Amino acid sequence: MTFEPGEVVMLKSGGQLMTVVASEDEDVDCVWIGDEGQFFRENIPAAALIAVKSDDSDVEDGDEDEDEDEIDEEDDSDEEDDTPKGERKVA
Numbered sequence: 001m002t003f004e005p006g007e008v009v010m011l012k013s014g015g016q017l018m019t020v021v022a023s024e025d026e027d028v029d030c031v032w033i034g035d036e037g038q039f040f041r042e043n044i045p046a047a048a049l050i051a052v053k054s055d056d057s058d059v060e061d062g063d064e065d066e067d068e069d070e071i072d073e074e075d076d077s078d079e080e081d082d083t084p085k086g087e088r089k090v091a
Helices: 057-061 063-078
Strands: 008-011 018-024 027-033 039-045 049-051
Antiparallel strands (some): 018 027, 027 039
């Protein structure tokens, strides 16, 4: 299996998510940040890796913020006060 630079991968046996920085034949250079903020780079055999789908694809496009705005607008419209001006609404 071939991996492309920028692709997110992890070991088939589990562990940290890693980012592919280079791929040559059956060896893949990966980088990741450790639990304490250390930066790691390691050459890993492609046979030991699987691709991981990224959940943040919407964030990169900026769609997530737009969706939140739409939800906020819908919530606001449900809370509109239909009471005519000058009258008090009794709860």
